[in-house]
Each structure stands twice: as C-alpha cells, then as structure tokens.
Amino acid sequence: MLLFGDIRDVIKSINDKSVNAIITSPPYYKQRHYNLGPDELGWEKTSIEYLNKLVIIFNMCHSVLTNNGTIWVVIGDKWKNGRPLRIPNKLIDLMEDNGWYFRQEIVWHKKSKMPGSYKNRFITDYEYVLWFSKSRRYHFEAQYQPYSEATLKQCGQLYKGQAVKDYESAGAQNPSDVKRRIIAKMPPIGGVKQLDNGNSSYSGNTPDFNMGKGSLIGSVWTINPERLHDAHFAAYPQDLIERIMLAACPFEVCTHCGAPKKAVYDEWRIDTRPGRNTGKMKSGTDTDPNKNLHNSTLSTKRQKIIRKLIRHDPSCTCGAPFERGRVLDPFVGSGTTCMVANKLGRHSIGIEANKDYILIAKKRLTSS
Numbered sequence: 507m508l509l510f511g512d513i514r515d516v517i518k519s520i521n522d523k524s525v526n527a528i529i530t531s532p533p534y535y536k537q538r539h540y541n542l543g544p545d546e547l548g549w550e551k552t553s554i555e556y557l558n559k560l561v562i563i564f565n566m567c568h569s570v571l572t573n574n575g576t577i578w579v580v581i582g583d584k585w586k587n588g589r590p591l592r593i594p595n596k597l598i599d600l601m602e603d604n605g606w607y608f609r610q611e612i613v614w615h616k617k618s619k620m621p622g623s624y625k626n627r628f629i630t631d632y633e634y635v636l637w638f639s640k641s642r643r644y645h646f647e648a649q650y651q652p653y654s655e656a657t658l659k660q661c662g663q664l665y666k667g668q669a670v671k672d673y674e675s676a677g678a679q680n681p682s683d684v685k686r687r688i689i690a691k692m693p694p695i696g697g698v699k700q701l702d703n704g705n706s707s708y709s710g711n712t713p714d715f716n717m718g719k720g721s722l723i724g725s726v727w728t729i730n731p732e733r734l735h736d737a738h739f740a741a742y743p744q745d746l747i748e749r750i751m752l753a754a755c756p757f758e759v760c761t762h763c764g765a766p767k768k769a770v771y772d773e774w775r776i777d778t779r780p781g782r783n784t785g786k787m788k789s790g791t792d793t794d795p796n797k798n799l800h801n802s803t804l805s806t807k808r809q810k811i812i813r814k815l816i817r818h819d820p821s822c823t824c825g826a827p828f829e830r831g832r833v834l835d836p837f838v839g840s841g842t843t844c845m846v847a848n849k850l851g852r853h854s855i856g857i858e859a860n861k862d863y864i865l866i867a868k869k870r871l872t873s874s
C-alpha cells in the first residue's frame with residue numbers, strides 16, 4: 507500500500523502495533539532536494555536540527571511497531587570542512603536517549619564506489635544500516651550464507667588447526683576448537699568421513715540433505731547500488747532490503763499472540779565440477795583414523811549448497827489464524843521496500859511526500 511503525504515500526518519492513520527518492522531532511508535543531510543518546500547527534511551541549518559527532526563519522526567512511528575518490532579535506518583554521513591559530521595553515530599546516541607534499543611550497525615559496502623577527487627582522504631565506499639528495537643526482546647531470524655569452498659573441502663576431515671595464543675587463560679574461546687566442532691558436524695563432499703567410533707566411512711558423491719545451515723552472515727555486506735531508469739537518485743538496492751526484511755519481518759504472525767511463524771529450509775549440495783579419483787581409497791585406522799585421508803583425492807570436485815525455503819511452521823499453540831508480516835517505509839521514494847515486500851510475501855506500507863515518486867513507485871510495483 508502506497509500513501510501520499512508527509513509522514514508526520516500520514517502516520518496517524520496507521521493502527522498501533524500493526525507493523526512488524528520499519529525499513530527506510532531518510533533524506534540524508536544536505537545531499538538532495540526532493541522538492542518538498544522550505545522546511546524539507548535534510549536542509550536544516552545544523553546537522554543537530556536535522557537529527558532532532560528525524561528522531562521526532564521515528565518516535566512518531568514507535569507506536570505503530572509491534573512490541574517485538576525493529577527499525578532499520580540506511581544512512582550515510584556528510585563531510586564538512588574536510589571532516590565527517592558523524593551523523594550515523596549521533597543518530598545512534600539520540601535514538602538511545604529516546605528509548606530505542608540500539609542493536610547493531612551494519613556496514614553496507616559498495617564495490618562500485620562513487621568516484622572522487624579527494625587528495626586528503628580515502629573515498630567513502632560504504633553507508634550504514636542502523637538497527638534499533640522497540641523493546642529489549644525483538645524478532646530476528648538469523649541469516650546464513652553458504653560455507654566457503656575452503657571450508658567445504660575440509661568436510662569430514664579432522665581439523666588439525668592449533669591455537670596460537672593462550673585463549674584459556676584469557677577466558678576466551680579457542681577459534682581452532684570452534685572450527686573443529688563445526689567441521690566435525692559437516693558431512694564430506696564425497697570421500698572419507700571419520701565416524702564417532704573412530705572408524706571411517708565413504709560418503710559417495712551423492713547430494714547430502716543433512717547439511718548444516720551454512721555460516722552466519724557477518725555485519726559487512728558488499729552489495730552494489732542498483733541503477734534506476736526513472737529519475738529517483740537515492741533508491742537503495744533490493745538485495746540490501748531483502749536481507750534486512752528476511753531477518754526482521756516475519757512471513758506470518760499469529761493474529762492472537764503475534765508469535766511469528768518459523769522458516770524451515772531444506773539444503774543440499776550440487777556438483778559444479780565433478781570429482782576425479784586420482785588415488786587409491788583407503789580407510790583410516792583406529793590409532794590414526796585420518797592417516798590415509800589424503801590418498802583419496804576427490805578434492806578436485808567442486809560443489810555449492812542450494813538452500814530452499816520449504817515452509818513456515820507455527821511457533822505458538824493458539825490455533826488462531828495467521829496473517830502476513832507487515833513492513834513500513836516512512837520515506838518510500840521509488841518504492842523499493844514495497845517491491846521487496848511483494849517479492850517476499852510480506853504486506854507493506856510505503857509513505858512518500860513527493861507525488862512524482864509515488865507515481866514512480868506505483869509503476870515499479872505494477873511492473874514487478
């Protein structure tokens with residue numbers, strides 16, 4: 507749903523606690539004109555005035571969020587007299603002063619950076635995604651990425667990495683032990699796997715349906731900006747929003763208790779390059795089960811993991827009907843957030859004060 511008007515007016519027409527996540531990018535400070543008159547957000551005399559105005563708007567959105575809801579703000583900094591104004595950092599502080607819980611900052615790294623001619627600093631090739639929650643407890647669905655090829659090659663092998671520092675006396679986790687535990691749980695890519703009883707087994711080259719989920723994704727996301735044919739210059743890329751929405755906005759929620767359904771995935775591997783047997787397969791021995799592993803040379807094989815969402819399961823026992831999760835973008839511009847919501851089967855509300863952009867958003871939504 508697209509709503510035309512100033513967010514400060516339109517927000518009053520949205521029901522309390524009806525939105526599971528807010529994903530947005532406000533006008534940046536002194537960056538672009540959106541033809542919204544003399545009081546246009548982003549053109550205040552000082553950055554502090556701008557930030558105060560922004561936080562008042564986010565506070566107005568507070569009541570429409572469910573108690574476990576979150577807000578994700580894509581924002582960049584502004585440089586003045588050769589120095590950054592530190593707008594993202596100041597926004598974090600102000601939001602916390604206003605009762606929001608700061609969760610994390612994500613660095614949106616752009617490989618195709620804007621060209622610049624600065625001789626006195628590096629080119630800034632990232633923006634921030636600032637993530638806040640309304641309450642201490644909040645909805646978040648962990649997101650995974652495929653294991654790297656290097657990790658996949660080690661599947662089923664005994665990981666022999668050793669700690670190079672004294673983690674124990676520092677009270678820290680030994681990263682080698684963590685890696686050993688993860689690799690021990692992963693099935694082999696075809697070849698020998700050491701079993702718990704000390705023997706070895708040969709897995710064959712068939713796809714394995716019992717994979718782990720992959721590794722948890724980190725907080726630096728390299729995603730290139732998207733080019734839009736229509737004249738809205740500050741659209742963010744759909745891939746960025748898709749990742750946020752999957753983590754932040756549940757697919758369906760219980761209409762009685764609000765509990766989100768949980769996503770269930772199936773995962774398997776497919777060969778992208780078949781393995782080649784260059785050596786003789788030998789089993790390990792009880793004393794050194796890993797001894798002959800390197801003689802079975804199926805490592806030339808390449809695989810990738812396919813991960814597919816198969817269903818969403820209820821996480822409550824209310825028995826009440828479920829409704830789609832809902833996302834709000836108070837500065838929807840050309841409608842990217844609503845497009846991603848459509849793609850992922852979430853409801854969306856997009857608010858925009860510039861009529862031309864509403865038209866662009868409508869066009870994008872109908873043609874997607």
Ligand SMILES: C[S@@+](CC[C@H](N)C(=O)[O-])C[C@H]1O[C@@H](n2cnc3c(N)ncnc32)[C@H](O)[C@@H]1O
Pocket residue numbers: 511512513514530531532533534540542547738740741742836837838839840841842843857858859860863
């Ligand atoms: C950075 S752009 C958002 C771009 C959007 N993420 C996209 O992908 O197209 C910010 C948008 O906020 C709109 N805007 C600025 N002030 C507003 C206000 N007070 N109420 C509603 N929309 C506003 C601007 O017209 C502009 O389209």
